[in-house]
Amino acid sequence: MHSKSAIILSAGVLLASFCGGAQRLQAGESRPPAMRADFYVSPQGNDAWSGGQAEPNAARTDGPLATVRRAQQLVREWKQHSDRTGPIVVAIRGGTYYLSQPLRFGPADSGTPQAPVVYAAYEQERPILSGGVQLAGWQVAADGRWQKVLEEVKGGKWSFAQLFVNDQWWFRPRLPVHGYYKIARELPPAEKAGRKWHAQLAYSGDDLRADWANRGDVEVQVFRGWTAMRLGIAAIDPAQHVVTFRAAGQTPEDLGAFPKDERFLLDNVREALAAPGQWYLNRPSGELTYIPMPGKQPDKSVVIAPRLERLLVIEGDPTARRWAEHLQFRGLTFAHANWTMPEGGQTCGQAETNLDGALSVIGGRNLVLAGCAVRHVGTYAMAFGEGCRDNLVENCEMLDMGAGGVKIGHAGSGPLYG
Numbered sequence: 001m002h003s004k005s006a007i008i009l010s011a012g013v014l015l016a017s018f019c020g021g022a023q024r025l026q027a028g029e030s031r032p033p034a035m036r037a038d039f040y041v042s043p044q045g046n047d048a049w050s051g052g053q054a055e056p057n058a059a060r061t062d063g064p065l066a067t068v069r070r071a072q073q074l075v076r077e078w079k080q081h082s083d084r085t086g087p088i089v090v091a092i093r094g095g096t097y098y099l100s101q102p103l104r105f106g107p108a109d110s111g112t113p114q115a116p117v118v119y120a121a122y123e124q125e126r127p128i129l130s131g132g133v134q135l136a137g138w139q140v141a142a143d144g145r146w147q148k149v150l151e152e153v154k155g156g157k158w159s160f161a162q163l164f165v166n167d168q169w170w171f172r173p174r175l176p177v178h179g180y181y182k183i184a185r186e187l188p189p190a191e192k193a194g195r196k197w198h199a200q201l202a203y204s205g206d207d208l209r210a211d212w213a214n215r216g217d218v219e220v221q222v223f224r225g226w227t228a229m230r231l232g233i234a235a236i237d238p239a240q241h242v243v244t245f246r247a248a249g250q251t252p253e254d255l256g257a258f259p260k261d262e263r264f265l266l267d268n269v270r271e272a273l274a275a276p277g278q279w280y281l282n283r284p285s286g287e288l289t290y291i292p293m294p295g296k297q298p299d300k301s302v303v304i305a306p307r308l309e310r311l312l313v314i315e316g317d318p319t320a321r322r323w324a325e326h327l328q329f330r331g332l333t334f335a336h337a338n339w340t341m342p343e344g345g346q347t348c349g350q351a352e353t354n355l356d357g358a359l360s361v362i363g364g365r366n367l368v369l370a371g372c373a374v375r376h377v378g379t380y381a382m383a384f385g386e387g388c389r390d391n392l393v394e395n396c397e398m399l400d401m402g403a404g405g406v407k408i409g410h411a412g413s414g415p416l417y418g
Contacts, residue, residue, distance in 0.1 A: 037091035038078070039071045040064035040122065044093075054091065054122065068092065068103055068119065068129070075117055076108055087111070089118045092332065094125030098133065102310045107317065111326035113366070121331030121371075131308030131358070132164070132336030135288070138298035146290045146298050150305075154286025161268075161340050162402075163279050163290070164304045164376050169400045170279055170290075173272035180223070180263035181207045184241060189255045196248040198234060199255045201264065203241050210236040212271055217283060219267040219341055220245070222258060227352075230267075231345040247345040306338035306378065310356060315412075316363025318387030324361075328368040334358060339378025339402050352403040353410060357383030360411045367391040378402040385411030 039051040045064035046056075051071060056063030065071050071090045079088070088111060111117035121127055138146040152158040163170050175181075184204045189197040201220065212218065215233055220243065222229045231245040249255045258264075266272075273280045279290040290303070311334045316323040337358035348354045357380035361367065365388065373396065374381035381398040384391060384407070398405045 037089040037120075037122070039074055039090045040093065041066070041068055041071050041090060041097075041127075042093035043095035043097070054093065064093065068097065071119075072103070072105070072109060079117075084115045086114070087116050087118050087328075089120060091120060091122040092125075092127040093122045094127055096128040096130050098130050099308060099311065102131070102308055102313045103129065104313045104315065105327055106315055106324050107322045109327060110324055111328075113326060116326040116328050116366075116368075118328040118330065119332065120328070126331070126333060128333045128335050129311060130304065130336045131311045131334075131338065132304040132306045135303045135305055136298075138290075138303075140298065144292065146292055148288050150281075150286045150288055152286075153281065153283055153288075156283075158307060159283060159340050160281065160305050160307070160338050162306050162338065162376070162378050163288075164306075164336060165277075165290070165292075166296075166301055167376075168277075169376055170277045172268040173270070173274065173278045173280060175207075175266040175269050175272050177272070177275075180265050183222075183258050183260055183262045183264060186257050186260050187242065188257050189249070190244060192244075192248070197251060197255060199231065199245045199247050199258070201243050201245070201258050203243060205241075208233075208236055208243050208266065209271075210238045212269065214270055214282065214284065218269055220264055221267055222262060222264045224258075224262060226350040227348055229345065229347045230341050231347075232341065232343065245345065246343060247347070304336050304376075306336045306376070308336075309338045309379065310358055310360050311335075311337050311377075312359040314359075314361045314364045314367065316365070316387060318363045323363050323365045323387065325365040325367065327364075328370070329372055330368070331371045333373040333375060335373075335375045335377075337377035337379065352380075353407065355379040355403045356411055356413070357381060357407060359383070361385065361388055361391070362411050362414075363387035365390050368394070369396055370394040371396070373397040373399070374401070376400045380404050380407045383407040383411035385409065385414070 040054045042064035044056055045066040047066045047070040049062045049065060051065035051074060053063045075088055075090065109117060135148060138148050141147055181203065184202040187200040187202050190200050192198050215236065218233055220231045220233065231247050233243055234246045235244045247255065270280050273289065276291050276293045279288065281288050314324045358374055358377035359382040362385045380403045381401050393406060
């Protein structure tokens with residue numbers, strides 16, 4: 001997981017009219033060159049305002065809205081009383097919008113073939129819908145490290161495994177610093193309390209140490225055929241050079257054994273924190289430590305830690321055949337989505353197909369994502385699951401993804417098959 005890659009998709013040509021047919025997109029365009037919208041959203045906006053203007057008025061008594069969520073509410077209300085025969089447009093001004101929860105759209109938000117509901121960047125501006133939190137108020141230690149205590153982490157309410165500094169994904173400390181360790185010998189799973197079987201791995205020398213701080217937060221990444229498993233540590237036996245994992249099964253066959261000489265590495269080792277660009281989150285104390293790149297200052301840097309795992313959720317009801325449909329998202333950037341390893345680890349036969357997308361769709365039809373970007377996310381960029389059809393992803397950039405670009409056939413937390 002956490003490969004750094006970029007994908008740009010282009011599929012088909014869409015001709016869509018805006019504002020009652022006054023403007024029409026040409027093939028390959030993501031939004032019209034000038035825009036009249038029904039509602040506007042802006043970082044300078046106010047959710048108590050009407051949203052009918054792109055700029056606040058001189059008296060600052062009316063103007064754009066502050067959040068997409070409020071615009072969504074107004075569109076729902078307006079649709080009940082409108083006989084619009086053209087698109088309903090929400091124009092979003094440039095800037096970063098930090099989301100407290102994912103944007104959720106369902107059947108009540110649907111448009112029609114003649115009047116799709118469009119959420120689009122205002123003209124050539126680039127709005128960013130972020131699932132992260134910008135961190136400020138750093139303390140600089142004598143050795144130059146930046147440090148900050150996060151009370152929500154200390155209280156067990158938040159954790160994260162990605163950190164983005166000045167639009168770059170930086171990584172936690174790992175061992176070995178270069179290359180990989182090798183499994184020393186094959187071991188069968190071990191039977192533990194409660195008649196659960198736990199996977200084991202035999203290591204060499206001091207590859208793992210029982211005296212590491214927060215060793216339960218160290219993630220062992222084992223490379224096997226088509227996949228790279230991530231496993232949490234339950235115990236380390238330094239005398240036998242054996243690590244036992246938290247991953248458990250009802251029978252030994254549920255887990256299997258790790259063959260001799262397979263590669264593995266260790267992620268998130270506090271004692272390995274040493275290189276510029278590395279960071280470590282001490283969950284018990286809530287202290288985040290970051291080693292900056294040379295010449296960087298905290299007051300001139302943008303540091304974002306992800307909070308939300310999903311940024312956009314479009315969900316119909318396939319069982320009732322109620323679809324979320326005729327919604328369009330144009331020119332928007334979705335960024336900073338979290339992923340943390342589950343208690344039982346992350347294991348998948350291939351391609352991390354059990355993970356969701358930062359943009360997750362179930363029961364979505366006739367949707368358009370055009371000219372959008374998905375950046376810095378811990379899972380897939382987009383996932384289309386049950387009941388989805390006739391959706392268009394066009395000219396979208398996908399960059400810095402933990403799993404992959406577009407997954408079709410599974411989304412949400414439901415079963416992978418059947």
